[in-house]
Amino acid sequence: MERVLASQATLHKLEVFCLVCELQSVTRVAERMRVAQPVVTAHLRFLEEKLGVRLFERSGRRLVLTLAGERVHKWASDIITRTHELERELDLAIDGELGSAVVAASMTVASYVLPPLFTAFRRLNPNGGITVQVSNPQLVTAAVRDGTCDFGVCMLDPRHDVDGLNVERLWTERLVLVAARDDSSVGDGATPQEIEALPFVSSPRNQVRREAEEDGLHAHGIVNRRVLLEFGHPEAIKQAVRSGAGVAFVMETSVRDELARGLLRRVATPEIDLPVPVFLVHRRGKSFSGFQARLVDFVRTAAVDDHPPSILTPA
Structure with missing residues (x-):
């Protein structure tokens, strides 16, 4: 076999190949890249000729990897990831930074936990920079895999694909029930039966936080909640609750300030x-x-003791 990387098997061809693996369709890849289908096909044919193996076979309308294709996909993904990491590190070296990190984090963690935490770290390590990418957990793990971030901090659905990743539990958040100060529909406490009758504000069903909320409530026999409004950001959920739209289960770290100031109860x-x-x-x-x-x-x-980091104040 000829040496693949000594020829025109550029990183771009490997990226095209990995995108076909993800979308399982030459047509969809061509549409995503805004190129003609023959261009995508030519990249795949080139790799197959150089490697001397078939990379894909058809399963209905989908392209699925052969056994050889699976091995090539693993290799190509690793090449792309390491290249992205190297490019970022070289850019930082050129810029003269003494240290830098890119962190991908899910919304609540990135919005309420990491800002004071990373501020405290920077006081101890002033010669460096941190970039936080705010995303959903699926995109966090995708960024970790492809090397566009150094590590992620996020919630994970138990069904989440973490193959090839190291996953380490850091702490446990808790969902707490909050209401507007003058909301007369609920008292200082609520039973499962009372909760089932309350109007709710929550996040969309496709979010990990919503799925965790639903799974937890189902385990306590609450299966028929009335969710009247859905918002994709905790700030919007809190504002809706303050406006009297209903009650909400929110991460305790996201509502510390409002509870302390009496804006929510x-x-x-x-x-x-x-x-x-x-x-x-x-x-x-x-x-x-x-x-x-x-x-x-x-x-x-x-x-400490599985609790989220406390809000840190300057020393």
Whole structure:
């Protein structure tokens, strides 16, 4: 076999191949890339000729990987990931930064936990920079896999595909029930039967936080809630509750300020506990710089007794 990388098997061809693996269709890849279908087909044919193996076979309208294709996909994904990591590290070296990290995080963690946590870290490590990408858990793990971030901090659905990733539990968030100060539909506490009758504001069903909420409530026999409004960001949920739209289960860390200022009130649910674990995710074999390793350790040690890190104030 000729040496593949010594010829025109560029990174672009490998990226096209991996995209076909993901979308299972030359047509969809061509539409995504805004190129003609023969261009995509030519890239695939080139790789097959150079490697001397078939990469795909048809299953109905889908393209599925052969056994050889699966091995090539694993190799190509690793090449692309390591290249993205190297490009970022070289860019940082050119810019003269002494340390830098890119972190992908799910919305609540990125909005309410990481800002004070990373501010405290920067006081201890002033010569470096941190970029936080706010996303949903699925895109967090995708960014970890393709090397566009160094590690992720997020909630994970138990059904989430974490193949090839190291997953480490950091702490446990808890969903707490909140209402507007003057909401007369609910008192200081609520039973499962009373909760089932309340009007709710929640996140959309396709979000991991909503699925965790539903699964937890179902385990307590609550299966017929009335969700009247859905918002994709915790700030919007809290504003809707403050406006009297209904009650909501929200992450305790996301509502600390409103509870302390009396803008919202917490409704006790002694019969219901809704834990949501938060995880550290990074690619297996990922080599952390000194700055990144210190940041990972700082995040690891920030939680005490499985509780989320407290809001930190300047020393």
